[in-house]
Amino acid sequence: MINTHLQVFATVAEKKSFSRAAEALCLTQPAISQQIHTLEDYYGTKLFERTSKRVDLTAAGEALLPYAKQILDLSALSKGAIDDLIGRVTGTLTIGATLTIGEYILPHVLAEFTRRFPDVALNLLIANTEEIGEMMLNAQIDVGVVEGQLRHRHLTLTPYLDDEVVLLASPGHPLATCTEISAARLAEETFILREAGSGTRATSEEFLHQLGIEPRKVITIGSTQGIKETVEAGMGLSILSKWCVRREIGYGALTRLHLAGFCYLRPLSVLERIGRFQSRATAEFVSMVRTFAYPAT
Template sequence: MITAHLLVFVTVAEKKNFSRAAEALSLTQPAISQQIQSLEDYYGTKLFERTSKRVELTHAGEVLLPYAKEILNVSAVAKGALDDLVGKVTGKLTIGATFTIGEYILPLMLAEYTKKFPDVEVSVLIANTEEIGEKALDHSIDVGLVEGRLLHRNLHLTPLMEDEMVLFAPAGHRLVGLAVTREQLSNEPFILREPGSGTRVIAEEVLDELGVHPAKVFSMGSTQSIKEAVEAGMGLAILSKWCIRRELQFGTLAQVTPKGFRFTRPLHVLERSGHFQTKAVEEFLHLVLAFPTVQLTY
């Protein structure tokens, strides 16, 4: 079937290696080579330039790739429609999520989704908002859950929820329980993500709105390292409340509350406009957009 050959073609294009594509598809490398050769014979042109270490798409291959992905998607939609006739939800679901959502929120959603639809093969890609948008446009993911906003005529954003950004300190810190002032915060060291991080940008926006200019700033390369540093007493930090909800619950971290201040950012569902949706995708979107608020309480 042509769809089987196109699946091999797309996998090789993504892996840039015949042996890794063979491993991903549970096929032998000769079988992969044979199917690519058959596809090249069918279209009458070379689709890959082969070297000893990797393969690269030719211009013809680059032209074919988005069509191949769309054909595979339509084929999955057709199968989903037939499965729907007998009440089955099957197939694959590929989700792109930004870091806070992918690490702290999406697992709660997937726990319910996979319980309801155990026959769906789910995979998750975690990246920044811009990368998720690119993956949606090139058909690499079915749906995205993002923290930032993207303006593109071929992408559609649907509001998901408001995410509260919180200022926090180690348990027992002298500012915990007080309606702290700008002056008090300006005297404290802060621990932020590295420059260029989206989380760093949001934290700096919070500090700007507070009118706070920290006495000292430490940069850390991950959310976990920030939490560990705060627990060790290095300073204060600003993260999504989702990221620290367990630490708040267990009392190892504590929220610091500037007087009369609350900062939120919107989270969105991202879809490619005009994209054919499988039943698996439809059910995931329905669950996410109607997810019970009580289960998202932190």
């Protein structure tokens, strides 16, 4: 079918490589080459310029690519419409999630979703909030589940769960045994935070802003697990979702520092694109995220 050839064409254009496209589509490289040759015969022109290092679109290929994407999108939408009409929940659901949600919260939802809808193939992509917004705008994901704020006229954020954010230290840190901690004392500490652009970093900065604190020193680590290990090693304090550290707090690897009269809650939200057709699988997932009985943290 022409759709298969166009899918191969679009994947080669994205990967700029026949071998990487073959790997992504679980096909052999000769099969990829044959389908591109067939498509070039169909259109009567070359679609790619091949060099030893990469594959680039010709002018004809550049002209074809947006139409190929539209055809593939319409094909997927037509199948989804028929599935919806007959009440069948099938297909592929690609979800974008921020690290905290994707690694510590969403697995509970996905397990229940798979139990209820075993014919849906799930793909979960982990990225920061800004990257997930870009994925949604580029139609690389069907739905996003994010922390933090993201403003774009084509996107909507719908809060579904309040997440408590906590201040953390190692059990051996001098503040770990303090019953009353002042903002001035905290300002002297080193804080270990996520990278700029992540929802967790934005939340940490707002947490500190509400306390009126500008840290003396900040260490940036692009991994929540790396942050936890660094705090446990006594290098500084951090600010993370309670979901991320409930096990470490439970077995004593990390200590939560309590600030009198201060509690920080942030909304976790479903990210959707305005006006985009929503498959039955996407609709069922969004409904489950919003109504799921999340375990206590």
